[in-house]
Amino acid sequence: MSLKPQPLQMQHYNIAMVTDFFYPQPGGVEFHVFHLSQKLIDLGHSVVIITHDYGDRSGVRMLTNGLRVYYVPFLQIYRSTTFPSVFLAFPVLRNIFVREQIDIVHGHGSFSSLGAEAIFHGKTMGLKTVFTDHSLFGFADIGSILGNKLLKFTLSDISHVICVSHTCKENTVLRASLDPLNVSVIPNAVISEDFAPDLTREKDHSRITIVVISRLFPNKGADLLVAVVPQICMQRSNVDFLIAGDGPKFLDLEQMREKYFLQERVSLIGAVKHEEVRDVMVKGDIYLHPSLTEAFGTVIVEAASCGLYVVTTRVGGIPEVLPQHMTSFAEPEEDSLVSALLHAIDKVASREIDTSLFHQEVAHMYSWDDIAKRTENAYNSLWYHDGPLPLLDRLLKYYCCGAIAGKLYVLCVIVDMFILSVLEWLYPVENIDLASKWPLKVSKKAFELPVEDNASAESSL
Amino acid sequence: MSTVRWKKLLYLRQPYPDNYTDTSFLDQLRRNTTVAKYSYLKLVHDFTLVAFYGLLLLLVNVNFSAIYMKLWSAHVPTCLSSFITTLLVCLDSPYNTRKRPFMLYMLICMLLLVFSPVLRSLTQSTSLDSIWALLLILTCLTAAFHDYTLDLDATYRNIMSTNMSFANLIVLASRLPSSMSVFSFLVFSIEVTVFIPLIDFHLRKRLHSAHFVALVMVFCTVAWVIYRVHGLLFLGLYAAGIFLILVCLPMYFIFLQRYKNELQGPWDTAKPVLKSIS
Numbered sequence: 001m002s003l004k005p006q007p008l009q010m011q012h013y014n015i016a017m018v019t020d021f022f023y024p025q026p027g028g029v030e031f032h033v034f035h036l037s038q039k040l041i042d043l044g045h046s047v048v049i050i051t052h053d054y055g056d057r058s059g060v061r062m063l064t065n066g067l068r069v070y071y072v073p074f075l076q077i078y079r080s081t082t083f084p085s086v087f088l089a090f091p092v093l094r095n096i097f098v099r100e101q102i103d104i105v106h107g108h109g110s111f112s113s114l115g116a117e118a119i120f121h122g123k124t125m126g127l128k129t130v131f132t133d134h135s136l137f138g139f140a141d142i143g144s145i146l147g148n149k150l151l152k153f154t155l156s157d158i159s160h161v162i163c164v165s166h167t168c169k170e171n172t173v174l175r176a177s178l179d180p181l182n183v184s185v186i187p188n189a190v191i192s193e194d195f196a197p198d199l200t201r202e203k204d205h206s207r208i209t210i211v212v213i214s215r216l217f218p219n220k221g222a223d224l225l226v227a228v229v230p231q232i233c234m235q236r237s238n239v240d241f242l243i244a245g246d247g248p249k250f251l252d253l254e255q256m257r258e259k260y261f262l263q264e265r266v267s268l269i270g271a272v273k274h275e276e277v278r279d280v281m282v283k284g285d286i287y288l289h290p291s292l293t294e295a296f297g298t299v300i301v302e303a304a305s306c307g308l309y310v311v312t313t314r315v316g317g318i319p320e321v322l323p324q325h326m327t328s329f330a331e332p333e334e335d336s337l338v339s340a341l342l343h344a345i346d347k348v349a350s351r352e353i354d355t356s357l358f359h360q361e362v363a364h365m366y367s368w369d370d371i372a373k374r375t376e377n378a379y380n381s382l383w384y385h386d387g388p389l390p391l392l393d394r395l396l397k398y399y400c401c402g403a404i405a406g407k408l409y410v411l412c413v414i415v416d417m418f419i420l421s422v423l424e425w426l427y428p429v430e431n432i433d434l435a436s437k438w439p440l441k442v443s444k445k446a447f448e449l450p451v452e453d454n455a456s457a458e459s460s461l
Numbered sequence: 462m463s464t465v466r467w468k469k470l471l472y473l474r475q476p477y478p479d480n481y482t483d484t485s486f487l488d489q490l491r492r493n494t495t496v497a498k499y500s501y502l503k504l505v506h507d508f509t510l511v512a513f514y515g516l517l518l519l520l521v522n523v524n525f526s527a528i529y530m531k532l533w534s535a536h537v538p539t540c541l542s543s544f545i546t547t548l549l550v551c552l553d554s555p556y557n558t559r560k561r562p563f564m565l566y567m568l569i570c571m572l573l574l575v576f577s578p579v580l581r582s583l584t585q586s587t588s589l590d591s592i593w594a595l596l597l598i599l600t601c602l603t604a605a606f607h608d609y610t611l612d613l614d615a616t617y618r619n620i621m622s623t624n625m626s627f628a629n630l631i632v633l634a635s636r637l638p639s640s641m642s643v644f645s646f647l648v649f650s651i652e653v654t655v656f657i658p659l660i661d662f663h664l665r666k667r668l669h670s671a672h673f674v675a676l677v678m679v680f681c682t683v684a685w686v687i688y689r690v691h692g693l694l695f696l697g698l699y700a701a702g703i704f705l706i707l708v709c710l711p712m713y714f715i716f717l718q719r720y721k722n723e724l725q726g727p728w729d730t731a732k733p734v735l736k737s738i739s
Contacts, residue, residue: 292732
C-alpha cells in the first residue's frame with residue numbers, strides 16, 4: 001500500500017462532524033458519527049459534533065473523552081432533517097467553526113441538510129470539507145431527482161467523499177458527477193465486545209430460531225418476510241421465528257400469524273433499543289435479512305458477530321460485506337429466499353456450519369480503530385491535492401452542474417461570500433472566544449493498519 | 462503496486478488505497494433497460510386522443526365566438542348537440558340503465574336554468590381583456606389536466622379538468638347578452654366537453670373504429686364552423702394545427718427518446734417477487 005507521507009503542517013486536526021442525525025436518536029449514521037469521533041479523539045484529534053436540537057436537548061453537551069456536541073436550535077421538517085434554508089445556519093456555523101478552530105468540516109448523510117449547509121459554508125470560509133454518504137438512491141422518482149440535485153450542489157466543490165461500500169461509491173459518483181479518485185470506500189464497523197455470542201446459553205439443537213431485526217417498512221423487505229415466514233413454518237416443523245422491530249408492516253405480520261395459526265412459533269416483540277439488539281440476536285441461530293436496498297447493512301455484521309449464520313438478499317452493498325461461509329445469498333424473490341433459508345436451516349441443523357469462530361473473524365474484519373485510521377488517511381490526503389481554488393474556478397465548478405441549476409448555484413455561492421463578509425464585519429474573528437480544548441491524551445496503544453494480501457486473507461477464512 | 466487482484470469486497474484488507482478505482486468500476490451499471498420502443502402508428506393513435514379533446518375545446522370556443530358575434534342564435538347548436546348526445550347515450554347504455562343518466566342530465570339542466578341569470582351578470586364589472594386572458598389560461602389547464610385514458614382498463618377520472626372547464630365555461634357564458642343564451646351555451650358546452658369524451662371512452666372500449674369516425678366527424682364540424690365564423694385563413698391555421706398534433710408531435714416525441722438516460726444498478730431498490738398476493 002502506498003501510504004502517503006504525513007503532512008508537515010498538520011498533525012492533529014480540529015474536526016467538526018455535522019449531521020442532522022445524532023444521539024438521542026438511534027440509527028446507523030448516529031452510531032457511525034459517535035464511534036468515529038471517539039476513535040479520532042483517541043488518535044489525537046479534536047472533534048466536535050454539530051447537530052440540531054432534540055426536544056429540550058439544546059446547547060452544548062460534553063460526551064465521553066471530551067467530545068463536544070453542539071445541539072443548535074433549528075426547525076425540523078421531516079424525520080428529524082432540518083429545513084433546507086441554504087444560508088440560515090451560516091452565522092452560527094461560522095461562530096462554531098471559529099470558536100473551535102476547525103480545519104476539517106465533515107458532513108454525514110445525504111438527507112442531512114445541516115451537513116450539506118456546513119460543507120457549503122465551510123468551503124466558503126476556506127476550510128477542508130469531507131462528506132460521508134451512508135445511503136443509496138435511485139435516479140427515477142421525483143424525490144431522488146431533487147435529492148440528487150441537492151447532493152450535486154453540496155459536493156460540487158468538496159475536497160473528499162467517503163462512501164460506506166463500493167456500491168455506494170458507484171452510486172454517489174453517478175449522482176454527484178464526482179471524480180472516483182476523490183471518493184474513498186471506508187465501511188462501517190461494529191464494537192465487537194458489544195456483539196459477542198452468548199456462550200453460557202444452553203443450545204437446544206432440536207429447534208432452530210430465525211431472528212429478524214428490522215424496521216418493518218416496505219423497503220426493508222417486510223412483504224417478503226410476510227410471504228416467507230408461513231412457508232418456512234410449513235416446510236420445517238423445528239423452526240421458530242423471532243421478529244423484532246416496528247413499522248407500518250407490523251399489522252401485516254400479525255395478520256399473517258393469525259391466518260396461519262403461528263402464534264406459538266412466531267414471536268413479534270416490537271421495537272428494541274440498540275443496546276438490546278445483541279440480547280435478541282443471541283437467542284437465534286440464523287439471521288434473516290430480507291431488505292430490498294442497503295448501502296452497507298451494519299445489522300448483518302452485528303448478527304455474524306453474535307455468531308449467527310446470515311441469510312440475506314443480494315441487494316445494494318450487501319454482497320461485499322460478509323464472506324461466503326458466513327452468509328447465504330438469495331435474490332429478492334419469495335422462492336429464492338425460501339430455498340436459501342431451507343438450505344441454511346438444514347446446514348445449521350446438521351451442524352455443518354461452525355459459527356463459533358464468526359465473532360473473532362468479524363472483529364478482525366471490522367473495527368472502529370481501523371476505520372478511524374483510514375479516515376485519518378483520507379484527511380491527510382486533503383493537504384496534497386486540494387489547494388485553495390481561485391474564485392473563478394470554484395464558480396465554474398458550480399456553473400457546470402446544470403443549465404438552470406448551475407446558474408442558481410453560482411448565485412448561491414456569491415450570496416454566501418457576501419454573507420461571509422457581512423458576518424466578518426458584524427462579528428469579527430477577534431471578538432469570538434476560542435473554546436478551550438479538552439486536554440489531549442495521546443493513546444499509548446500503537447495502532448498498525450494490518451494489510452494482508454488477498455491470498456493470505458482468503459486462506460485464513 | 463501489488464500483483465494481487467482487487468476484489469469488490471469490504472471484509473478483506475486489500476493492498477490498495479481506499480480511493481482505488483478498479484477497471485470494473487460501474488460495470489453493473491445498466492442504461493435504458495426499461496425504455497420501450499415506440500411505434501409511430503401507436504403514437505399517432507395516442508395523439509388522436511389529444512387532438513380529439515383539443516377539437517372539442519375548440520368547438521366550444523368557436524361556437525362562443527359565433528354567438529358573441531351574433532352569427533347564429535345559441536339554441537341551434539344546443540338542440541343539435543342535445544339530440545346527438547341523447548342518441549349516443551341511448552346507444553351506449555342498455556335500456557334499464559338509461560334512467561339514471563337522464564335524471565342526472567335533467568337535474569344539471571334545471572340547475573343551469575335556475576342559475577343562468579346569476580351567471581349572466583357574474584363578470585360584468587371585469588374588463589374584456591381579463592376574460593380573454595382567463596379563457597386562455599383555463600383552456601390550457603383544462604387540456605393539461607384532462608384524463609386522456611390511454612389505458613382502457615383504468616377508470617375514467619377527470620375531476621380536475623372538468624372543474625376547470627366548468628370555470629372556463631362560466632366565465633365565457635357570463636359575457637353573453639341574455640339568460641337564455643347563457644343557459645343554451647352552457648348546456649351545449651357541457652355536452653361537448655364533458656359528455657362526449659366520456660362517450661368516446663366507452664366507444665373506444667367497445668368498437669375502436671368508432672373513435673376514428675367520431676374524430677373525423679368532429680374534425681369536419683369544427684372545420685365548417687371555423688370557416689363560417691373566422692374565414693379561410695383560420696381554416697388553414699386550424700388544419701396546420703391538427704397536422705402538427707397528429708404528425709409532427711409523435712415524430713418529435715420519438716426524436717426526444719434519444720435523450721433518455723436511465724441509470725439502473727445494484728443501488729436501486731429491488732422489486733420483490735411474490736408468488737401470491739393473497
